[in-house]
Amino acid sequence: MIWIAIRMLTGDGQKFYGLVFGIAFSTLLITQQLTIFVNLIERGASSVYNVPTADVWVMDEVSRTTDVNYPMASTALDRVRSVPGVEWAVPHLRAGASVRSGDGDLEGVSIVGVDDATLIGLPLRMVTGSADVLSQPDSVIIDDVGVARLFEDGRSPIEERLELNDQRAVIRAVADAIPSFTSQVTLYTKYSQALRYVPGTRNRLSFVLVGASPGVTAGELATRIEAATGLRARTRDQFARDGVDFIIQNTGIPLNFGITVALGFIVGVAIVGLTFSLFIRDNIKQFGALKAIGVTNAKIGRMVAAQAGLVGLIGYGLGVVGTVLFIWSFSANPTFKGFYIPWQIPLISLVAVALILALTGWLALRNVLRTEPASVFR
Amino acid sequence: MSGVLLDTSAIGGCNPAAAICTRGVTRDFKAGQQTITVLHGIDLDVRSGELTYLVGESGSGKTTLISIMCGILWPTLGEVKVFGTDIYSLGDTELVEFRLKNIGFIFQQYNLIPSIDAASNAAVPLIAQGVDRNEARERAVAMLERLNIGNQAAKLPNQLSGGQQQRVAIARALVHEPRLVVCDEPTAALDAASGRRVMDLLRDVAVAADRACIIVTHDNRIFDLADRILVLEDGRITHDGKHMPEGH
Numbered sequence: 001m002i003w004i005a006i007r008m009l010t011g012d013g014q015k016f017y018g019l020v021f022g023i024a025f026s027t028l029l030i031t032q033q034l035t036i037f038v039n040l041i042e043r044g045a046s047s048v049y050n051v052p053t054a055d056v057w058v059m060d061e062v063s064r065t066t067d068v069n070y071p072m073a074s075t076a077l078d079r080v081r082s083v084p085g086v087e088w089a090v091p092h093l094r095a096g097a098s099v100r101s102g103d104g105d106l107e108g109v110s111i112v113g114v115d116d117a118t119l120i121g122l123p124l125r126m127v128t129g130s131a132d133v134l135s136q137p138d139s140v141i142i143d144d145v146g147v148a149r150l151f152e153d154g155r156s157p158i159e160e161r162l163e164l165n166d167q168r169a170v171i172r173a174v175a176d177a178i179p180s181f182t183s184q185v186t187l188y189t190k191y192s193q194a195l196r197y198v199p200g201t202r203n204r205l206s207f208v209l210v211g212a213s214p215g216v217t218a219g220e221l222a223t224r225i226e227a228a229t230g231l232r233a234r235t236r237d238q239f240a241r242d243g244v245d246f247i248i249q250n251t252g253i254p255l256n257f258g259i260t261v262a263l264g265f266i267v268g269v270a271i272v273g274l275t276f277s278l279f280i281r282d283n284i285k286q287f288g289a290l291k292a293i294g295v296t297n298a299k300i301g302r303m304v305a306a307q308a309g310l311v312g313l314i315g316y317g318l319g320v321v322g323t324v325l326f327i328w329s330f331s332a333n334p335t336f337k338g339f340y341i342p343w344q345i346p347l348i349s350l351v352a353v354a355l356i357l358a359l360t361g362w363l364a365l366r367n368v369l370r371t372e373p374a375s376v377f378r
Numbered sequence: 379m380s381g382v383l384l385d386t387s388a389i390g391g392c393n394p395a396a397a398i399c400t401r402g403v404t405r406d407f408k409a410g411q412q413t414i415t416v417l418h419g420i421d422l423d424v425r426s427g428e429l430t431y432l433v434g435e436s437g438s439g440k441t442t443l444i445s446i447m448c449g450i451l452w453p454t455l456g457e458v459k460v461f462g463t464d465i466y467s468l469g470d471t472e473l474v475e476f477r478l479k480n481i482g483f484i485f486q487q488y489n490l491i492p493s494i495d496a497a498s499n500a501a502v503p504l505i506a507q508g509v510d511r512n513e514a515r516e517r518a519v520a521m522l523e524r525l526n527i528g529n530q531a532a533k534l535p536n537q538l539s540g541g542q543q544q545r546v547a548i549a550r551a552l553v554h555e556p557r558l559v560v561c562d563e564p565t566a567a568l569d570a571a572s573g574r575r576v577m578d579l580l581r582d583v584a585v586a587a588d589r590a591c592i593i594v595t596h597d598n599r600i601f602d603l604a605d606r607i608l609v610l611e612d613g614r615i616t617h618d619g620k621h622m623p624e625g626h
Contacts, residue, residue, distance in 0.1 A: 001506060004494060011493015289489035292450050293550075294478025295506045296471055373450035374441075376485050376562075 001295065005303035006310055008283060015282075018275040019311040020318065023353055026268025027319020030261050031341070031349045032326055037257035039339045044247040045240035046178035047094070047112075050123045054209035055218040057239045058089075058225055061232045063206075065243045066094055067110075067180070071203040072231065079229045080208045085216040086225070090115035091191050092207040095198040099185070100163040101150055109146070109164070109185040113194025120209055122175065122188055128158060129173025134190050140169045143177040146185035148334040162187075164197050178338050181247060265352055272311070273360040280304075280364040284371055292373035300368055308361040316353045320346050392459050396423040397558060397590030398447050403456035405442050405613075416442045417613045419456065426557070426590045429581055429603065433596060433622070434610035441562070443610065444594050448481050448560045449473050461557055478506055482551030482584075484561040488543045490535040490550075496522060496542075497531040500549035507554060514553075521549040524583060541572045545579070552583055559584045561593040570599050577603045598622070 010016050047066035048057070058080050063069040074091070081089045093113030100106055114121030119131050122141070133139050142150070142157055151157050162169045164187070175188060189197065195204060210233075212221045222233035234242060248254050280287070287300060323341060330336040392399035403420040406413050416439045424430050424447075434440040445451035446458060449465045458465055461480065465473060482503070490499045497518045498505075504514035519531045525545040527538075535543055544564065551559055564580065565573030577600050584591045585605075593604075601607065601622050609617035617623045 003511060004491065004498070004502065004505065007494045007498075008491055011491075283491075285487065285489050286491050289483070289485060290502070290506070291474075292448075292477070292483055292485075293503055293506065294474050294476075294481070296474045299506070374445040376483075376489060 001299050001303055002306045005306045008286070009279070009307040009310065012279060012282070015275050015279040016311070019272055019279070020315045022268055022271030022275060023312055023315025023356070024318035024322065025271070026264050026356060027316050027349050027353055028322040029264030029267065030352050031320055031323040031345055033257055033260045033264065034345045034348060035323060035327060035339065035341050037253065038342055038345065040181070041244050041247045041253065043179060043181040044243035046180050048236055048240040048243060050177050051121055051209060052124060052236075053120055053211065054236060055212040056210040056222045056225065056233050056235055058208040058210055058229070058231050058233045059206070061230070063232060065246045066207075066239075068246065069094060069206045071201065072205045073203045074205050076205055076229070076231060077208050080210060080225055080231070083221075083225050083228045085213050085221045087211040087213040088118070088120075089208050089210045090118055090120045091205050092121045092209045093191055093194045093198065093204060094206045095194070095200070095204070097165045097198055099169075099187070101160070105150070107150060107185055109187050110180065111164075111194050111198050112186060112188045113191040114188060115209075116190045116192050123177040125176040127174040127176045131173070133172035134188075136170075136172060138168050138170050138193070139172045139189065140164070141173040141175050141188040142171050143175045143179070143186040143188075145177070145179040145183050145334045145337065146187070147174055149183070149185050165199065167197050169197070179334060183335060265356065268352070268356045269359060272356055273363060276308075276360045276364040277367070280367050284367065285376065287368045288371045288373060288376040291371065292376050297369050301365055304361055304365045304368065308357040312353050312357045316350060319349065393423050394462065395425065396459070397426045397461060398422070398424040398592075399459040400447065401457045403443070403446055403453045403458060405439075405446060405451070406454045415613060417446070417453070420613075420615060422608070422615060424590050424592060427585065427587045428590070428605040429585050430590070430592045431601065431604040431607045432592060432594045432610060433601070433607055435596065438610045439613040440594050440610045444560060444562065444592065447592065448483070448558065449477050478503060479554070480557050482554070482556035482559045484547050484551045484559070484564055486563040486566055488535075488547040490543060490546055492535050495532050495534055496527070496538065496546045499535065499546050500553050502550055503554040518549060518553050521553045522546070525549055525579060540567055541576065544568065544576055548576075548580065548583065557589050559589065559591045561591070563595055563597070564593060565595065565597045565600055573597060573600055574603070
């Protein structure tokens with residue numbers, strides 16, 4: 001009977017494709033929007049991900065994220081270095097600045113000052129050039145998103161001069177970095193150079209990046225640093241999470257994406273529900289005849305479930321493939337750089353599709369089960 | 379073939395030889411606050427080997443009676459035995475399985491599944507019984523050949539004429555060799571010649587010594603083909619004979 005059910009469904013091309021489209025569209029909307037949402041809020045942690053060597057980030061107790069920080073006195077570095085279990089500790093500066101390009105364009109940038117000696121704090125990979133260029137005077141390394149923003153005409157940024165807070169800066173390499181939440185241009189330079197670029201108050205040390213000694217976990221070390229220095233210490237994972245939480249708590253993004261995902265679900269229910277109901281209504285005589293002939297309600301339930309399952313499988317597959325194609329086709333765009341589909345998202349979509357089909361299938365089945373076999377004689 | 383007609387007014391136990399036996403079958407329908415009695419205590423025996431017509435005006439209760447006799451509509455009162463089984467004492471699933479095994483249906487609108495071919499349509503009762511699909515199809519094709527449309531087996535219903543669709547419906551009703559065949563207005567959608575051909579066909583394939591065949595009709599063009607005609611008026615059987623009473 002399952003075969004008959006499938007043929008009944010596929011034989012009605014309009015409704016079959018309507019159902020598949022409904023599920024595919026719903027899956028695409030839910031999967032694509034959730035993917036963008038997750039990747040976008042993960043940008044709140046991009047600055048942490050860009051420095052994978054640091055086990056612990058130490059900051060003033062009021063600092064919340066890499067961008068929302070309150071500078072510490074430079075003595076904090078020595079206090080941290082004195083904590084048992086600290087393998088190494090380096091200064092890290094993050095501040096905003098304004099840059100004027102050779103074309104006269106003004107752009108707000110983020111200055112990152114990395115340790116002069118070890119260059120810890122730089123992204124691991126370079127697109128062009130190497131980290132060594134920072135040993136040259138006035139050198140800065142720009143991130144690849146910055147290249148797209150500052151050099152839209154496609155010319156090479158290498159050896160381009162910038163006016164950075166009234167100081168000379170020369171771009172000598174391009175870093176392969178995860179863009180920030182705002183996709184702001186980021187310029188990396190040595191800590192001592194950054195202090196020159198970013199005038200300010202007496203205290204300008206944004207963070208101390210710490211590596212743990214062998215045998216000491218990041219969590220243990222963070223606890224020790226907090227106890228010993230009174231500063232705030234977060235493991236890499238904790239601090240990344242802080243960045244994500246900050247965006248969730250301080251923007252309307254979750255609500256807006258949540259509304260779109262909900263709309264995807266509602267549209268799915270509406271299209272699939274309506275089309276399924278029409279399909280059942282058109283075939284109610286046939287279902288009635290089957291009931292009269294002697295097909296049990298349980299078998300008819302399995303028939304409708306098989307129809308829903310087939311539509312769900314094809315529609316869901318198309319929706320997920322559509323999302324993959326979307327992400328793939330935009331992967332060259334800096335806005336979507338590094339976007340990926342976490343495995344949980346297709347699973348969530350699958351649950352949503354199952355819910356849509358269970359709900360609409362049940363509504364459709366109810367009509368069939370309510371149909372009296374005797375109605376075929378009327 | 380025609381046997382001795384049973385006295386349908388006889389009250390009491392069922393004749394063990396009767397294919398269908400109803401005793402005191404009454405059926406009420408609710409219409410708002412009103413209760414309408416459609417059947418008034420029908421006592422009836424239907425024998426195997428006969429082409430039995432159930433005739434009556436619209437609203438006389440013939441569809442209700444046929445539905446009750448084949449186990450798809452519960453009577454308000456009374457008893458219905460089909461080949462000795464009190465069908466309304468069966469559980470829901472048992473009753474459905476009884477229908478699947480013992481009753482073949484021919485509907486007025488045929489109710490064929492439009493997206494499967496004639497052979498698959500005819501094979502539906504066998505597939506529902508769990509017979510392997512290929513075997514069911516082979517048996518269905520054999521039945522279609524008996525009905526002279528074996529060469530149409532691979533066609534979809536919308537590629538067949540009305541008469542051919544009717545034959546597919548007949549094949550579906552007979553493919554699982556049921557003991558009772560129920561036809562609802564089998565000639566209503568056909569012209570006179572086609573109607574008679576269908577009835578001749580039904581007599582050939584559906585009427586057998588161990589099989590009862592009941593036809594609901596008000597098509598007076600085929601009354602002469604009946605072995606027995608039961609006339610239903612206002613929920614009561616008013617005539618039981620080989621011919622229609624005068625004045626009808």
